[in-house]
Structure formats: structure tokens, C-alpha cells
Amino acid sequence: MTSIIRHEDCLAHNTGSRSPERAARVTSVLGGLQGLKGLEYLPAPKARAEQISRVHPELFQARLGELEPLEGLVSVTEEDTIMSRGTLDAVLRGSGAICFGIDQLIAGKTDNVFCVTRPPGHHAEQEIARGFCFYNHVAVGARHAQTHEAIEKVAILDFDVHHGNGTQAIFEDDPSVLFVSSHQMPLYPGSGYAEETGAGNILNLPLAPGAGSQEFRDAWSTLGLPAIHSFEPDIILISAGFDAHYRDPLGQIELEDIDYRWITEQAMGLAQDSAKGRLVSILEGGYDMQALASASRAHVEALI
Numbered sequence: 001m002t003s004i005i006r007h008e009d010c011l012a013h014n015t016g017s018r019s020p021e022r023a024a025r026v027t028s029v030l031g032g033l034q035g036l037k038g039l040e041y042l043p044a045p046k047a048r049a050e051q052i053s054r055v056h057p058e059l060f061q062a063r064l065g066e067l068e069p070l071e072g073l074v075s076v077t078e079e080d081t082i083m084s085r086g087t088l089d090a091v092l093r094g095s096g097a098i099c100f101g102i103d104q105l106i107a108g109k110t111d112n113v114f115c116v117t118r119p120p121g122h123h124a125e126q127e128i129a130r131g132f133c134f135y136n137h138v139a140v141g142a143r144h145a146q147t148h149e150a151i152e153k154v155a156i157l158d159f160d161v162h163h164g165n166g167t168q169a170i171f172e173d174d175p176s177v178l179f180v181s182s183h184q185m186p187l188y189p190g191s192g193y194a195e196e197t198g199a200g201n202i203l204n205l206p207l208a209p210g211a212g213s214q215e216f217r218d219a220w221s222t223l224g225l226p227a228i229h230s231f232e233p234d235i236i237l238i239s240a241g242f243d244a245h246y247r248d249p250l251g252q253i254e255l256e257d258i259d260y261r262w263i264t265e266q267a268m269g270l271a272q273d274s275a276k277g278r279l280v281s282i283l284e285g286g287y288d289m290q291a292l293a294s295a296s297r298a299h300v301e302a303l304i
């Protein structure tokens with residue numbers, strides 16, 4: 001059984017009419033999954049403050065709470081990182097989804113998990129909301145996983161077209177978490193050079209604009225997947241952005257649906273090797289509605 005965790009609060013986060021990070025992203029993903037067998041749909045609980053506090057200081061959480069408007073829109077840090085009434089509820093559902101998914105998995109109630117939530121999280125640093133992101137869900141998930149006795153080492157696999165600067169910043173001094181990211185370079189947020197290695201636990205796989213299936217698979221096959229294999233993680237978390245798809249308007253990488261099936265199958269193989277199959281994925285970016293539907297369907301077909 002594959003669990004799809006989502007919540008309608010994720011639709012209420014309003015970013016205005018011009019932002020590509022909009023509620024239709026989630027409905028497109030869920031629409032793409034229609035008709036698939038072997039799925040159970042579960043509502044995301046809100047993350048508790050102590051779960052968020054393992055990554056984001058309480059003062060930062062309080063500051064975001066003060067910034068959230070009762071009406072209208074407010075930009076935070078960057079012009080396109082927008083809060084409305086309901087933003088923090090959506091954010092808490094995202095972090096809550098991954099924590100809940102991890103609990104379900106470790107309790108043996110599901111085989112793997114895909115959290116279909118927004119806004120995304122991988123650009124959020126400890127005390128910086130940016131790049132459409134407020135709390136770093138995958139980082140909160142990694143820290144939550146480590147509260148379980150069975151989990152010491154967490155591998156985070158990030159195939160979003162943008163570098164997961166926030167995830168890197170949060171874990172760059174912590175060898176209990178391996179972060180491997182493929183991303184277009186140059187592109188927002190500007191970090192993610194191969195030379196950025198943290199405590200030996202950060203592996204960046206930058207891809208040139210125009211790169212496609214071959215370059216993506218070569219980078220993962222020669223560097224990314226072997227690194228995760230040698231790390232022997234107890235769980236694999238996926239920052240699943242679908243904006244490296246050829247249709248996506250924000251990136252210039254040319255992946256196709258079948259590449260998302262491939263990377264998912266590779267991750268599942270690695271999870272079988274050392275992590276008893278434990279794998280939890282969460283939606284990050286992806287801004288073409290048709291590509292979101294078809295690429296996330298390929299991702300979930302592999303999970304099933």
C-alpha cells in the first residue's frame with residue numbers, strides 16, 4: 001500500500017494571480033493519480049511546534065506568525081515568497097504530512113508515502129523563508145525520523161530543478177544526514193556547486209541548462225546513487241520537485257515522465273538495500289500543470 005497524504009488547507013494558501021506556486025499544483029498532482037490502484041488517501045495533521053522547533057527556532061516561527069496577514073498578501077524576504085491568511089496552516093500540514101507519513105511507515109501501516117502538499121520547503125533555511133518556502137518539510141521530517149529508535153541515518157534525495165539550499169544549510173554540519181541534490185546550474189537560488197560538500201555529507205550534482213535524461217541518469221548512476229548506497233541510510237526521504245520536466249516554465253532541464261519513474265525505482269532499490277524499504281516522498285516544485293500530473297503519476301506508479 002502506498003499512502004498519499006494531503007489536506008485541503010494546502011489549497012487556502014493564496015499567492016496571488018501571478019505566482020507559479022498556486023493551489024492548482026496540488027489538484028493537478030491529485031488529478032494525475034486518479035484511477036491508480038493500491039493507494040490510500042490520508043489527511044495530513046498539522047505539525048506540532050516541537051516538531052518544527054527541531055529545525056526552525058521558536059522566534060522565527062513567532063515572527064512568521066506575526067507576518068501572516070488577516071487579509072491581502074504580504075511578501076516575505078523575497079517578492080515572490082508570499083503569505084496570505086491560511087499560509088501557516090498550509091505550511092503546518094506539509095510538515096505534519098511528512099512526520100505522519102514517517103510514523104505510519106515505521107509502524108508498518110504502509111509501504112511508502114507521497115505527501116502532496118504546498119507550499120514547498122527545500123529553500124527554507126533555519127531562519128529564512130524564501131523561494132516560496134517557509135518551513136523546510138523534508139528537514140523537519142528527517143529530524144522527526146531520527147526520534148524513532150530504528151532511524152539514525154537519513155538520506156535525502158532531491159531531484160527538484162532548483163538546489164535545495166535550505167536543506168543543505170540545515171544539515172551541512174551533520175554527518176547523520178546525507179543530502180544529494182541534482183539541479184540546474186546556473187539557476188535560483190545560486191548555490192549547489194559540486195565543491196559544496198559540508199561535512200562530507202553534501203553531494204551536489206549540478207546540470208547545465210539543456211541537459212536531459214542522459215545527463216540526469218549519468219549523474220545519479222555514477223555519483224548520487226552510489227553515495228546513498230555507501231551511506232547505508234535507515235530511511236530515504238525524497239524532495240520530489242517535478243520542475244526539471246521539459247514542459248516546466250521555470251527550468252531548462254529536459255526530463256520526461258519516464259525519468260521520474262526511473263529515479264524513483266532507483267531510490268526504492270536503495271531503500272531495500274539498507275532501510276527495509278523505508279521511503280517517504282514529498283512534493284517540492286513543479287509549475288506546469290500537465291507535467292505535474294503525468295510526472296507525479298510516474299513517480300507514484302513506481303512507488304506502488
Ligand SMILES: [Zn+2]
Binds near residue numbers: 160241243285286
Ligand atoms: Zn524547484
